[in-house]
Amino acid sequence: MKIAVLALQGAFIEHRRMLERIGVETFExxxxxxxxxxxxxxILPGGESTVQARLLHELDLxxxxxxxxxxxxPVFGTCAGLILLSTMHLGVMNIEVARNAYGRxxxxxxxxxPMEQVGDMVPMTFIRAPYIMxxxxxxxxxxxxxxxxxxxxxxxxxxxxxxxxxxxxxxxIHRLFLDIVRRYSKQCPAQQQAMSGTxxxxxxxxSKQCPAxxxx
Amino acid sequence: xxxxxxxxxxxAQMLKGGVIMDVTxxxxxxxxxxxxxxxxxxxxxxxADIRAAGGVSRMxxxxxxxxxxxxxxxPVMAKCRIGHTAExxxxxxxxxxxxxxxxxxxxxxxxFHIDKRQFRVPFxxxxxxxxxxxxxxxxxxxxxxxxxxxGTGDVVQAVSHMRQMQSEIRRIAALREDELCEAAxxxxxxxxxxxxxHEQGHLPVVxxxxxxxxxxxxxxxxxxxxxxxxxxxxGIFKSGDPAKRASAIVQAVTNWQDADLxxxxxxxxxxxxxxxxxxxxxxxxAERGL
Numbered sequence: 001m002k003i004a005v006l007a008l009q010g011a012f013i014e015h016r017r018m019l020e021r022i023g024v025e026t027f028e029x030x031x032x033x034x035x036x037x038x039x040x041x042x043i044l045p046g047g048e049s050t051v052q053a054r055l056l057h058e059l060d061l062x063x064x065x066x067x068x069x070x071x072x073x074p075v076f077g078t079c080a081g082l083i084l085l086s087t088m089h090l091g092v093m094n095i096e097v098a099r100n101a102y103g104r105x106x107x108x109x110x111x112x113x114p115m116e117q118v119g120d121m122v123p124m125t126f127i128r129a130p131y132i133m134x135x136x137x138x139x140x141x142x143x144x145x146x147x148x149x150x151x152x153x154x155x156x157x158x159x160x161x162x163x164x165x166x167x168x169x170x171x172x173i174h175r176l177f178l179d180i181v182r183r184y185s186k187q188c189p190a191q192q193q194a195m196s197g198t199x200x201x202x203x204x205x206x207s208k209q210c211p212a213x214x215x216x
Numbered sequence: 217x218x219x220x221x222x223x224x225x226x227x228a229q230m231l232k233g234g235v236i237m238d239v240t241x242x243x244x245x246x247x248x249x250x251x252x253x254x255x256x257x258x259x260x261x262x263x264a265d266i267r268a269a270g271g272v273s274r275m276x277x278x279x280x281x282x283x284x285x286x287x288x289x290x291p292v293m294a295k296c297r298i299g300h301t302a303e304x305x306x307x308x309x310x311x312x313x314x315x316x317x318x319x320x321x322x323x324x325x326x327x328f329h330i331d332k333r334q335f336r337v338p339f340x341x342x343x344x345x346x347x348x349x350x351x352x353x354x355x356x357x358x359x360x361x362x363x364x365x366x367g368t369g370d371v372v373q374a375v376s377h378m379r380q381m382q383s384e385i386r387r388i389a390a391l392r393e394d395e396l397c398e399a400a401x402x403x404x405x406x407x408x409x410x411x412x413x414h415e416q417g418h419l420p421v422v423x424x425x426x427x428x429x430x431x432x433x434x435x436x437x438x439x440x441x442x443x444x445x446x447x448x449x450x451g452i453f454k455s456g457d458p459a460k461r462a463s464a465i466v467q468a469v470t471n472w473q474d475a476d477l478x479x480x481x482x483x484x485x486x487x488x489x490x491x492x493x494x495x496x497x498x499x500x501x502a503e504r505g506l
Contacts, residue, residue: 007233007470008233008470009232009233009234009254009469009470010230010231010232010233010234011229011230011232012233013232014229030470030471030474031471031474031477046230047230047231047232047233047234047254048230048231048234048254048255048290048291050249050252050289050290051234051252051253051254051290051466054250054251054252054463054466055252055466055467055470058252058463058467059467059470059471079230080230099289100289103311104285104291104292104311104312104313105223105224105227105291105313105314105337105338106311106336106337108223108226108227109223110219110222110223125223125226127223127226127227127230128227128230128291128313164226167226167229
């Protein structure tokens, strides 16, 4: 298994370290050449979403990334990554978000709470964080709330948290993402074939014929 | 306060791989944000103009800083004078995202820095050496930048400070356990922080480059030397085409290893800021607050 980590700006090394601890191979994506490498999943890290969105456009990564995520590539977005996946930018996940929803740095905080599909006492570090105002389709599952606000969600192969699991020691959310990666590749032979080949994007178009993609 | 320190270090982690730009007006702040700045530094005069104007240079007018906070959605930083606890309290009161206790302004205290652990707001401080960096971290700084020589457009001091710091870090990492006490004594830094550097091989906080960065190539050079991001002060809004140069520097920091891209980014940027050689200037800001 190989996971791509978007490395345009922000806390991408932290995500790589988490996956290395689990024993999963990762590589950084900074340009279309990097993106062309075969991958089983993608992580969109925290940072400034305005910067990352702008760089995605300038480096010609926006459209290829959007297409593959829409076509079933498992993606995990944290904080800025959540904003990128939302209707505000890539629009592949059906969630409306509020940026800097807790105000400036003085509003940053850490808490612990339960998260569905993960467990109890999950550490949650919010840095100038967004939250999800509302899902726009019923297939978005709310996984966690803090003070009533949605801070983690999943839509089939897409996982997002408004907080930063990569800043804490707890590997459970990264493990959940890897489960999602395995599930969506195992149930879809077309995709698995794609992962061993070099033209992942070509084959992934065929995954439209794979009904498992829509099973959660 | 322990939690605050951690959260404040973590905000700096989110800025990594980014460019923090000096801006003096809401309009400049918007240009910086549109060009891909990961944060802006709000100040009345950029270092090149502070240098030209001379005299005492102080914290900016809070109303001016507020105007910039309202103009952009990215983090806003502002500078206070070294040791000026009251200026820092004022900046904390207007809910600034990061304070730069900066040698660019005239120092208010020629012995003591601010006890930054007493604040909720995060601080970034300049440093030329590992000892300086660790002293600032001991005082509560949650982010470090090289001092360089601000307002010159000459990158030589930033290069020298970054090289010095990285080489000292490598030296500490290579020491024997029983040599650390002596190393702490020589660095004039707390043993626990020296031990951290020994074990981890890097500073306990994020380390940016600052002071004299003027071109995409300068920014790429600093990343190659181990900077985790770049501050650009006078380099952008003292140049011919600020928006284009700002955007080129942002891309250069992300793809600093890609020489083909750097070549394209460096084309037709218009006039760079007029540089002053760091050895020709009268006032060495880097020697303030050691």
